[in-house]
Amino acid sequence: MLRRMWNEVLLYDTESDLSDFIKDQHVCVYRKETCNARTSITYKCSEYKKYPLCQFQLKGKESLDGYQLYSSEAHNHRTRAQTSRLPSPVRHNIVLVTDTGLTLRKIQKAVTVFNPQLSNNITKIRTHRQKNRCSIKSIEDLQA
Incomplete structure (x- = not known):
């Protein structure tokens, strides 16, 4: 060592x-x-x-x-760590598509059309949708 x-x-x-x-x-x-x-x-x-x-x-x-x-030593910022996060353009496309109110399956298809090199990754799309979902405060809101 x-x-x-x-x-x-x-x-x-x-x-x-x-x-x-x-x-x-x-x-x-x-x-x-x-x-x-x-x-x-x-x-x-x-x-x-x-x-x-x-x-x-x-x-x-x-x-x-x-x-x-x-x-x-000295600062060595040549090699950046790998992440499991989707690239920024893909995340931006997901945000745009989720704001239109599409279902999860349609969002998945739209993202694969925009980015054919990606595999189907439903979980990351689902977490984004949960963050933007509005909370229901009363029964009247639910009925409306």
Whole structure:
């Protein structure tokens, strides 16, 4: 197992200077550790779910002089994670077709006509329809 290599980046006198630098690096808190009354905070790339190959981390440690900051790796946003979500144009077509009031089967047929490369995916269409369904508040509304 390879251990992470940490390179010293900067030494800050105040915590506010350190927090300003951290905000510019697009990271979020990953781990906080306290040892001998000193705090060590590890930050990781804030887009680690979208880009799983990004191993960028920062580590801030309290020292006698101020705050030491170490970095590991570099941002790697070349490869994006695969999702099971439908592509944006397909979702847009589903929204347009559901607003017309078609049945589920007709929506499915319309989406496959717009996008023949997709397989029939009824569950994603069904969840969109449930979100847009209005709630019935009284029996008069139901009868109307």
